[in-house]
Amino acid sequence: MVDWKFWRKSRPLAATLSLRSRGDFGDAHRVDFEELAPDIDVFLGQAAYLQLGFFETLSELIALTPSLEKKEALSRAAGAALTKHEALVGLIRDRGDDPTALMLPFREPLDQFRRATHGVRPQETMLSVHIIAGMLDDFYLALAASYGDTGRRVARILGADADRQAVVEILTETIDSDDEWRSLLAMWGRRLVGDTLLVARAALRPKQLQLQDEQKVEPVFTQLMAAHSRRMDDLGLAA
Numbered sequence: 001m002v003d004w005k006f007w008r009k010s011r012p013l014a015a016t017l018s019l020r021s022r023g024d025f026g027d028a029h030r031v032d033f034e035e036l037a038p039d040i041d042v043f044l045g046q047a048a049y050l051q052l053g054f055f056e057t058l059s060e061l062i063a064l065t066p067s068l069e070k071k072e073a074l075s076r077a078a079g080a081a082l083t084k085h086e087a088l089v090g091l092i093r094d095r096g097d098d099p100t101a102l103m104l105p106f107r108e109p110l111d112q113f114r115r116a117t118h119g120v121r122p123q124e125t126m127l128s129v130h131i132i133a134g135m136l137d138d139f140y141l142a143l144a145a146s147y148g149d150t151g152r153r154v155a156r157i158l159g160a161d162a163d164r165q166a167v168v169e170i171l172t173e174t175i176d177s178d179d180e181w182r183s184l185l186a187m188w189g190r191r192l193v194g195d196t197l198l199v200a201r202a203a204l205r206p207k208q209l210q211l212q213d214e215q216k217v218e219p220v221f222t223q224l225m226a227a228h229s230r231r232m233d234d235l236g237l238a239a
Contacts, residue, residue: 036204036217037146044092045102046110046203047140047154051085052103053114054078054133057125064122073166080163081133087157091150113199117192123174123181124188126167127235131192133162134231135224139200142220168235175236186237193228197221 037043058078062071089099117128141158144151175182204217232238 037143038203040147040150041097041102043140043143043147043203044088044095044097044150044154045099045104046106047158048085048088048092048099049103049106049110050133050136050140051081051088053110054081054129055085057114057118057129061122061125061129070166070170073170076163077129077167080161084157084160084162088154091153091157095150110199113195116195119188123171123185126171127185127189128192130164130167130171131189131228131231132196133164135193135196135228136200137162138224138227139203139220143203171235182237185235186232189232189237193225197224200224 038046055078058074058081062074062078065071065074092099092102117125117132119125119128137158141155144155144158147154171185175185200221201217
């Protein structure tokens with residue numbers, strides 16, 4: 001299990017957190033997290049390194065995929081992740097900070113998380129990217145509401161097209177080809193959820209959540225799980 005203790009540093013912020021549809025930043029249901037929101041440098045460093053990790057994983061998948069058509073499809077998804085990473089790095093620099101310094105504390109635990117969610121087979125790893133990136137993009141989009149103008153810039157970056165539809169199509173083709181694949185990938189998808197939610201929770205919490213904090217967090221993670229279930233349903237997999 002990954003140790004996320006170092007990630008629990010936070011400072012009091014007037015923060016709100018909500019989940020909403022992509023591109024919808026109007027009046028949405030909000031959950032007030034106040035002191036649970038991390039320092040903005042922590043938020044930006046995490047978000048930037050996560051996108052770099054998605055790019056690296058997709059790049060590895062390109063090398064493992066024999067079909068030229070599928071290589072090209074995966075390259076579009078990798079390019080979208082790299083574009084988001086570079087945009088977040090640019091935002092960090094615009095704030096006068098060093099992107100490497102902000103990302104470095106998250107390198108070891110996020111690389112460990114990425115290794116732990118690599119599958120034995122490329123299709124499992126494709127599902128990992130689809131599920132993990134979907135859940136964490138949703139989470140960081142929601143958390144961006146805590147950070148004013150900077151948060152709105154982050155939301156525009158993360159809300160851009162991830163270009164992962166081709167990954168979905170590859171997975172759907174695999175699932176439809178064999179019921180054993182359907183069963184295996186459904187089980188793998190369920191295994192991903194716990195550690196992915198742990199990454200999200202570790203970005204928020206102090207060492208121990210109090211009851212009132214749990215009550216604030218619960219609706220947001222309920223929505224994360226609902227969105228995850230829809231992604232699995234769209235693939236024809238049981239969440």
